[in-house]
Amino acid sequence: MRLSVALGQWRDRPPGEAVRTAQLADQHGYPEVWVGERSTYDAFALATAIGTRTAQIAITVGPLAVGVRDPAMIAMGAASVAELTGRRVNVAIGASKPMVVEEWHGRSHAGAVAALRASAEALRPMLAGREDTGFPLRLPAPHSELTVAAFGPEALRVAAGADRMVINLLTPELAARLITDLRLLTSTTRVAAWVTAAVDPDEAALARLRRALVPFLATPRYAAMFAEAGFADVVAYAGTGPSAETLAGAIPDALLESVALLGDSVEIMDRLDAYAEAGVDEVALVPISTENDPCGEATLKALAG
Template sequence: MAELSVALGLWQDRPSIEAVETARAADGCGYARLWIGEMATYDAFALGAALPGRIPLVLGPFAVAVRTPVQIAIGAATVAELTGRTVEVAIGSSSPVVVGGWHGRPSPSPARALAETAQSLRTLLDGGRADVDGEAVRTRGYRLRAPAPGGPITVAAFGPAAVRAAARHADRMVLNLLTPTSAARLVDAMRAAVPPGRAVPRTAAWVTAAVDPDEAALAQLRRGVVGYLAAPGYGEVFAEAGFGDLVAYARTRPKPAALLAAVPDELVACVGAVGSAEQVRERIAEYGVDEVCLVPVSTDADPAGRATLEALAP
């Protein structure tokens, strides 16, 4: 059985403060660590420093085109010293909507940016002075003043170039919104790309989870996949799982409400873990990774996903 962690859902249709209660539940139920992503809701460092409890934290993935290695290292060291927790960091390439639209930043070669950011972070998080003059990352002269948190560096990967970057520079590779079959394929590709003499990175998968879901929970899961149906790569994952007609429809750019109405429950089940507690545990085992990060659905019937986390507690 994979090690079980929790990733905050930060669901857009739920109160943002509910993330704090999900964190409390993860801490109280004894999960291995809490992953705090960063996109549309909270600053991950501020939330990590504000959360009660002692559960180890993984902050990110941070978009490497938005956050510099120095920013990430300072943030991680700040949270570690102020909270006394174990703090790790994760990086990823994010999406054009986030990088170019929200932040107005150019998008360098994602694989190059991931590799150079990981190399810079390794030095900075270990207390060294990173001097990097790369194609995507440039930093010189800074060393952490707060105690260096060290710890593994995680790379969020999906495309072949990002998977190779994870193989060469990460301590852990994390995957998201995949079927067990597609996840296994990426894990195999990463392991095959590890240079001789380098330790094989650990693997993790973010998996949406709902124990005994009601219609509101299933609706939340359906909303969560709509934006990925037409995306390159993700669309192919759904097509491989038997939903090629829906992917083709999504790529005609229909109105969001029409596309949402066409998403069947079977589709969200293929990239998540839903059903009875036993069914969810069986699904988790199918992923074959070192760590499964549960993203609990949060509804009025199960606020903060607490009931799901309690039912699956390690």
């Protein structure tokens, strides 16, 4: 199985750790780093910084919310990073969460899947440098691979036309079902899974992951996944409206382990086998950064190769 690295950009850690994590990934031989967009750096600006401060690692920018960035903006951003860094730059897009699109950016999340489909169709020729797109990109075409983030059936159909589909924070069991559905549509689209990882995690790492999972317990598809995995009581408690801190404290270690790579390196390798058996081609490690393991360096070193 191919292992890459996705930047966690943890909210209570120094923002500059994102570049350092990418440098560590490069130094330890990971082939690719995923640069998502949070509420700190612009994703293309961060990707440019990474490209100029690393030796060879490829970069995937995204998943980017299609309700916020239009195809021309994305194509120009990818071409800019590729031209300024000389690095291979790929693109990932997704519908994103209503909170991000509506509350952060003041845009409508309605028709998100239709927007995802339209963006994917428009991006293909733009990234390839075709001149019939209406967008006069002056830079060399980046020839980026296109990745689509998917969970529901509609987005899955869009992902079937992409080079890769990316899933995030899923149990191997649910990943297997999604991939089975994808294979009914196509045999060529590769599957990547973002999976949070910490080798020999301390309590600070587990607490950070608990806090990160709180919003997902109130999201219908994720809530259903956790209930099916045996945590219906936690999902029910989340529905009563406890504070984020209280809900985080109620999340058991077993729930964390159902969607993350936690433990010693042997235990994590066994867990990676479960994702491989589910049909996942690539796991993008999201290393947890703590005071005891800044930038997730110990985790990246332990799992390299």
